[in-house]
Amino acid sequence: MHRRHLLLAAPFLATRAQAQGHLLVAALRAGDVVVVMRHGITDRSQVDNGDLPRREGQRNLSDAGRAQSIRTGRAVAALAIPLGEVLASPVFRARDTAELAFGARARIEPMLTADDYTPDPALLRRRIAWLAVRSGRPSYAGATDILVGHVVPLGMMLGRPLAQEEFPEGGMAVFAPGGTGRFLGVLDARTLWVVAAA
Template identity: 30%
Template sequence: MRYSISGFRGLSAWLLVLVSSLLFSSSIKAEDRLFWQALAQGGKVVLIQHALLDEAVGDPFSLDPSCFIERNLSEAGREQARSIGEAFRQQGIKIDAVWASPHCRTKDTAELAFGEFEVKAELRLIRALTEEQANANLRWSRQLIGNFNAEGNLILVTHRPNIGELIHQRVRPGTVAVVEPLGDGLFDLVATKVFD
């Protein structure tokens, strides 16, 4: 039986792609397991960036009780928010409270995903605030997260810059970050998941 070198190369390349895809798939599943296991244990703080926006309309920095001048969720974002909540319900995740920034896009994400929620001014978009107020809100958030102590989980629906400052990672709409409180205002990032 004869084998050509080019045949071996083709077979080797194919095997490499197969092994790589299997390893990638198993690492995704392991991350998914870690994400849901951490939430099932309870006692975590969950940072959620609001869902996808309609980028063509509205001012991202404004607060408007009517939501008319704000940048709001797109239809895809509304569906994304619902899918986050449905996944939490399917997994039986215990939630102690859901808090949202006062912007319409975060309130809508919280309501579509979880139903009841409470507005917390401290979760407002930090880029819409003075530097002094933004820093004060971030200090409040760090203390809240680090000192959280309950059986269930606390959900905080907020904004990309806020979450980025807290976990030092770039996030995108629909990102959910699970954080482990350590006391004294300290915490560790456990896992993240993006709901598309």
């Protein structure tokens, strides 16, 4: 009986998720929002060693992550999303995501550095506080700013751990303006692509 109810609910849940995705895409197109985007799909056989300037010893984008980033950039362009600032963590998987998706407009922002590259707890707290404020302040009225970073800092900002399924690689957490951003939800890359192709 319980399984039957789950099966009956599945189409409703999918429709609800699709509707949420469409609402978030509409918010991106309308502007006056800030997106905290997670870097693209990575090569999980690689492990971070904490050496920020060296690509070797970092978990980098996989071929799928590079393709995902390019496709996301094309979807953003196709939807005529009014891009404002594009800022990226200096960790290579985030900066590569930003550059592949948004080209030369992407700039490195040290405040977006991943937690495992921020051994000083006081500096990490400052970075999380910066992210909380920046997520509520688009660079100008009508802009959709994109901050390409990492899952753990976003979870710390929201005050709870984020599961991989909740904020997948390539996902976009969307925030409306405020003193600290008002969290609207997470848009996954595939939903963005589907809406762009429609």
